[in-house]
Amino acid sequence: MKFRTLVAFVGPSVFMMLLFIAAPLVSVLMQSFQVTQPVMQQIEVETCTPGFLTQTCITETKTVPLIDEETGKTQTTTTWVGLQSYRNLLQMPRVWDAISTGQWGNILQIDFWKALRFTLVFTLLTLPMVIGVGLAIALAVNNAVRSLRGPVIFISLLPFIITPVIGSLAIYWLFVGDGIITSLIERWTGNDIAMFAQAWTIELLMYVYQVWHVAPFAFVIFYAGLQTVNMDTLESAVIDGANRWERLRHVIIPHLMPLIIFIALIHLMDTYRAFEVIVGFRSQAHVISLQWLTYDFLTPDDAGNRAISRASASAMLTMIGIVVLLILPLRRTWRDHKGTT
Amino acid sequence: MSSKALAQPLALRVASGGFLAFWCFLAAFPIFWITVMSFKSPRDAFAANPADVIFGPVTRASGQGLSALDIVLGGTALIFALRWAFSALPKLIAKWTPPAWIVLGWLVGAAVYALAFVLAFVGILPVLLGAINGIAGPLGVPLIGLTTEHYIAVWAENAFYRNFINSMIVTAGVVTVSLTVGTLAGYGLARSGSNLAFWLLILALIFRALPHSVLVAGYLPWFINSAEILRPIFGEISPTLYGQPWAVIAVLVAINQPFTIWMLRSFFQNIPTELDEAARVDGCSHFQAFRRVIMPVMWPGVITTGLFSFLLGYNDFLVTSLLLDAQNQTMVPAIAGYFNRETTTTDQVEAVAAAVSITAPLFLLVMVFQRQIVSGLTAGAVKG
Known part of the structure; x- marks a missing residue:
């Protein structure tokens, strides 16, 4: 295919990606160094209250936003503040302070570090769980009677396909207050339990939700991979005296290795985006994620202002995080790619 | 497991069946x-x-x-x-x-x-x-x-049907535009062995990894002020992009593009190149070969990719909740409105009913298209 034909075919797609992905990235980078604020002016306001004989008048100076006379909107100025937004976000002095006094826990009281810790732990801890559970389901389905496989796959796809907010809400409703499962546990243990009152129980439920939501994806891919396992190798392993566990360890898992890498890659990308689960569980008071932090800055506050600059800084840091996280698996794929060609 | 040597003991079969039943229940x-x-x-x-x-x-x-x-x-x-x-x-x-x-x-x-x-x-x-x-x-x-x-x-008194219509507009737009733009690009990338095609795919993979909030932080200031920014070009008709469903469609299509072209590319690669070559020998241009020869055999791949585009548009919370205003709100962010009101238990059950209403179409989707969804999930992994 000639270069010009290729450009004609991929043109619209590349244009959309440049306009709506690459350009916003540049814009975010610029915004993170700038602060846009309404122009304030000081005016003298005389307020009078009626009184006996004369009215009482007080004159005070007030700071109000300057309003453009043509458009009727508040005027804004944009100033270059350099790394100020990043500093506000990271709060390094407090971090160093916490480190030097040895009170590491204090770092996690700063929103950004709190969000970073949760996002990383959430991503890295659920990864092995998703791969393990997915593989276990795939092996079990592969063992099952053929006529059962269709319905099992149908049921397994449900948690994967469901809207993430709704999925997390469904789990939330099972546990919230005296939800059905909470009251069941209470009856067993005899203790009063509030699942959404402290951070660690919320986090535990979030891991459960994430594995519930993503394991079907791993399962479907592993299941497809299991269909192509070489039967001859498996049988020769049996002849060589390998037991079930050794066959799994030395024949099946190496065969599935590329798929494990693929799932790990997709899982890192998708779970790092953890956001809907915070909304569904309404856990913002206890547990927050990086995406939620940016989202929170972007939602208008009571005065209707959006903290665009801080949101941009936190967005840039979020992006750096995912790049760092993906370097390892991507380098491996790159080496495999070079090795095969 | 055909051979006798691989036959499993009863205990293992029972354990595996039990685990499966437990998972299905969960x-x-x-x-x-x-x-x-x-x-x-x-x-x-x-x-x-x-x-x-x-x-x-x-x-x-x-x-x-x-x-x-x-x-x-x-x-x-x-x-x-x-x-x-x-x-x-x-x-x-x-x-x-x-x-x-x-x-x-x-x-x-x-x-x-x-x-x-x-x-x-x-x-x-x-x-x-x-x-x-x-x-x-x-x-x-x-x-x-x-x-x-x-x-x-939920549906009559709280006018949830309006959110439903908005959801349908956004999803239909996302699916149509994504597929149109994506099939062209996917075909081009599958049939070109050049370095440019390779690097485009890598770039798409990197774009795929970006959290959506990063992008939305880039759109928001521009979208809110777009009427003033675009005035020198379009004059008085320049629109405010914030709150416009079609602007959200464009954004979601772009976000979905990396995934779409990767998936469509792997489907196109399964179609033998001899088919294009035969059409080219008969005098078709590349585009004619694409439209008359390749597309008719590509429908399964297109439907599968369309399903995943549908899911992205339908399930999205972050982009739609930040870029659409209240009257154009889609179903999933509208649920958030129930959280804020959720004071009485009646409100809570109404939120549950709204959540089930959102899930019902997805349930039907899996029922009808189970095979396509499975083939779509495996297309990227097993062959790519």
Whole structure:
């Protein structure tokens, strides 16, 4: 295919990606160094209250936003503040302070570090769980009677396909207050339990939700991979005296290795985006994620202002995080790619 | 496992079967449970005893419920309706639509069927069965409490249908535009072995990894002020992009593009190049070969990719909640409105009913397109 034909075919797609992905990235980078604020002016306001004989008048100076006379909107100025937004976000002095006094826990009281810790732990801890559970389901389905496989796959796809907010809400409703499962546990243990009152129980439920939501994806891919396992190798392993566990360890898992890498890659990308689960569980008071932090800055506050600059800084840091996280698996794929060609 | 050497001992088979049953229970339970909850009066829905939630004594006491007669007659009608959908409906659609428009025929057929289904089971059947129950005596006494009042409150009083329409507009737009732009790019990338194509795919992979909030932070200031920014170019008609469904469609299409082109590329690679070459020898240009020879055999891949685009548009919360205003809001962010009001238990059950309403179309989607979804999931991994 000639270069010009290729450009004609991929043109619209590349244009959309440049306009709506690459350009916003540049814009975010610029915004993170700038602060846009309404122009304030000081005016003298005389307020009078009626009184006996004369009215009482007080004159005070007030700071109000300057309003453009043509458009009727508040005027804004944009100033270059350099790394100020990043500093506000990271709060390094407090971090160093916490480190030097040895009170590491204090770092996690700063929103950004709190969000970073949760996002990383959430991503890295659920990864092995998703791969393990997915593989276990795939092996079990592969063992099952053929006529059962269709319905099992149908049921397994449900948690994967469901809207993430709704999925997390469904789990939330099972546990919230005296939800059905909470009251069941209470009856067993005899203790009063509030699942959404402290951070660690919320986090535990979030891991459960994430594995519930993503394991079907791993399962479907592993299941497809299991269909192509070489039967001859498996049988020769049996002849060589390998037991079930050794066959799994030395024949099946190496065969599935590329798929494990693929799932790990997709899982890192998708779970790092953890956001809907915070909304569904309404856990913002206890547990927050990086995406939620940016989202929170972007939602208008009571005065209707959006903290665009801080949101941009936190967005840039979020992006750096995912790049760092993906370097390892991507380098491996790159080496495999070079090795095969 | 054909050979005898690989036969498994009974204990292992039982353990594996048990694990599978346990997983199926876990997978289905939360969804099943919120569905049950949404049909009960608030006190039953949040009862501590599971049996109370299922049988709904409070709901039953208020006279709303299913009698034995309802269950038998309604169940029979339900089974017939479902069987008809899987046996007669496909034939009917195939008969009435020209082959080239088969996808459109399916969409229209499915929509008409869904409408008729809702009309029959919510509109006609309850009235009919209510009349029969009145004269049936003991058979007509409610056994299981069941009420549709929360659905009526959500859809009629809270105007959830507006959010539904918005969701449909956004999703339909995302699917159509993504597929049009994506098939072209996917074909180009699959058929070109050049370095440019390789680097484009790597770039797409990197874009795929970006969290959406990063991008939205880039759009927001521009979208809010777009009327003023665009004024020098378009004059007075320049629109404010914030709150416009079509702007959100463009954004979601772009976000979805990396995934779409990767998936379509792997489907295109499965189509032998000899097919293009034959068309080219017969005098087609690249584009003609694409349109007349490749596209007709590409439908399975396009439908599968379309499903995933649909899911992205339909399930999105972050982009739509930040870039759309209240009157253009789609269904998923509209749920957030229920959180804020959720003060009484009635509000909570209404939120549950809204959540189930959002899930129902997805349930149907998996039912109809299970095979395509599985093939789409594996297309990227196994072959790519």
